[in-house]
Amino acid sequence: GAVVSQHPSRVICKSGTSVKIECRSLDFQATTMFWYRQFPKQSLMLMATSNEGSKATYEQGVEKDKFLINHASLTLSTLTVTSAHPEDSSFYICSARDRLLGGANGYTFGSGTRLTVV
Amino acid sequence: KQEVTQIPAALSVPEGENLVLNCSFTDSAIYNLQWFRQDPGKGLTSLLLIQSSQREQTSGRLNASLDKSSGRSTLYIAASQPGDSATYLCAVDQAGTALIFGKGTTLSVSS
Numbered sequence: 001g002a003v004v005s006q007h008p009s010r011v012i013c014k015s016g017t018s019v020k021i022e023c024r025s026l027d028f029q030a031t032t033m034f035w036y037r038q039f040p041k042q043s044l045m046l047m048a049t050s051n052e053g054s055k056a057t058y059e060q061g062v063e064k065d066k067f068l069i070n071h072a073s074l075t076l077s078t079l080t081v082t083s084a085h086p087e088d089s090s091f092y093i094c095s096a097r098d099r100l101l102g103g104a105n106g107y108t109f110g111s112g113t114r115l116t117v118v
Numbered sequence: 119k120q121e122v123t124q125i126p127a128a129l130s131v132p133e134g135e136n137l138v139l140n141c142s143f144t145d146s147a148i149y150n151l152q153w154f155r156q157d158p159g160k161g162l163t164s165l166l167l168i169q170s171s172q173r174e175q176t177s178g179r180l181n182a183s184l185d186k187s188s189g190r191s192t193l194y195i196a197a198s199q200p201g202d203s204a205t206y207l208c209a210v211d212q213a214g215t216a217l218i219f220g221k222g223t224t225l226s227v228s229s
Contacts, residue, residue, distance in 0.1 A: 006161070034217070036216075042221065043207070043220060043221040044162075045219075046216045049216055093161055095162075095217070106164055107209075107217055108164070109162040110161055111161035112160065112161040114159060
């Protein structure tokens with residue numbers, strides 16, 4: 001089945017530094033990848049939609065200059081949290097849809113990244 | 119704007135019980151609905167995907183139904199086991215946009 005590999009699974013960084021999270025679709029091409037954030041005991045909230053070769057679309061309230069998204073190929077999307085602060089500590093997770101199957105096969109999720117900013 | 123609600127928020131049952139998790143959504147114009155399982159601190163595992171034209175899907179001890187017109191879906195778990203303990207998330211797909219999630223039902227099955 002479709003697999004999305006997300007790295008790192010956990011990261012602790014100092015306040016003010018930047019952290020990059022990668023998501024790769026291993027056995028399918030993903031024109032679109034979605035980035036979510038999940039706070040404790042909350043649901044997944046969409047942050048942005050990443051389209052291969054074009055600029056990401058951000059949800060209302062998400063700072064595009066703080067959360068940089070790059071989708072340079074059909075199998076790789078990255079999320080960089082710039083100048084991280086403790087309030088950015090959260091669980092970040094990506095998902096992708098198979099370009100050929102579209103939505104018929106649902107969405108595949110990465111394993112998530114637990115970010116802790118100290 | 120689509121909103122997804124899951125009831126109950128938490129559920130504790132003894133091993134062996136059959137149980138039902140509920141999901142409702144406000145806009146019936148969905149492409150499909152997906153049920154996921156999330157273990158603490160982990161990613162999402164897809165359990166069942168129901169296309170908008172379908173009424174139910176089954177996988178092992180899991181059965182999910184969909185009533186699009188009333189905006190409801192249920193996940194039925196038969197003969198629950200301690201290993202079923204997790205958070206169950208319902209999400210709807212509206213014509214290829216990102217999934218919209220409910221807050222989940224946290225299930226605890228005691229042995």
